[in-house]
Amino acid sequence: MQLRMMHGFDVYRTYLAFKQHFANPKFDFFQYDGKVRAKESTYHDRKDFYFFETLARKHSDQEIKEFLLASFISADDPAKVWIGDIQRNGKANWVVWQKLQESLTYVVKQDLNRVAQYMEAQACSFNNLFEAVGTHPPLLRLFIKRSITLETLVILDMTLGFINQWDKDMHDPLWTSISMKIKKYKPFLSLNTKRYKEILKETFL
Numbered sequence: 394m395q396l397r398m399m400h401g402f403d404v405y406r407t408y409l410a411f412k413q414h415f416a417n418p419k420f421d422f423f424q425y426d427g428k429v430r431a432k433e434s435t436y437h438d439r440k441d442f443y444f445f446e447t448l449a450r451k452h453s454d455q456e457i458k459e460f461l462l463a464s465f466i467s468a469d470d471p472a473k474v475w476i477g478d479i480q481r482n483g484k485a486n487w488v489v490w491q492k493l494q495e496s497l498t499y500v501v502k503q504d505l506n507r508v509a510q511y512m513e514a515q516a517c518s519f520n521n522l523f524e525a526v527g528t529h530p531p532l533l534r535l536f537i538k539r540s541i542t543l544e545t546l547v548i549l550d551m552t553l554g555f556i557n558q559w560d561k562d563m564h565d566p567l568w569t570s571i572s573m574k575i576k577k578y579k580p581f582l583s584l585n586t587k588r589y590k591e592i593l594k595e596t597f598l
């Protein structure tokens with residue numbers, strides 16, 4: 394089956410949709426079918442016009458979405474990503490993202506093993522990992538220190554559902570940014586949560 398190809402203007406509109414999705418709490422990429430309104434004349438006046446044209450020629454619709462998603466997800470603050478970042482680092486971010494997706498189960502297992510090691514070293518319980526008592530919960534600190542991946546944090550929330558409680562417990566700018574990233578990334582991950590619940594039990598029970 395031949396994959397549908399985008400035109401450069403379509404890529405530009407998709408980029409704008411990603412930017413809105415990660416910057417605006419009320420905007421839903423999927424609700425708007427990954428597109429936003431834009432003027433073609435404005436698009437052709439952009440200095441980076443040919444970047445979008447090149448992406449359109451070289452990649453399928455799905456590849457372009459993955460390419461853009463990888464850049465927003467890899468950023469410390471996706472709301473502040475601009476096209477220059479994507480032009481410079483987009484391909485490298487995409488390659489890293491693809492490799493992670495291909496070995497996601499393995500990555501999550503490794504991350505959870507690191508969490509278990511932390512629990513043993515700190516003599517804390519599994520529930521302690523999620524407690525925000527005047528500071529960031531241990532699990533969040535492990536993510537901030539890059540000991541675990543964003544994907545693992547998202548999967549843990551999909552299986553355990555703790556983000557809403559964290560939103561009530563924490564109001565600092567760093568958590569607000571991370572919380573937004575988790576919520577905005579989650580719909581892009583189509584996962585078998587049953588499998589990950591089994592991995593959780595295998596690791597911690």
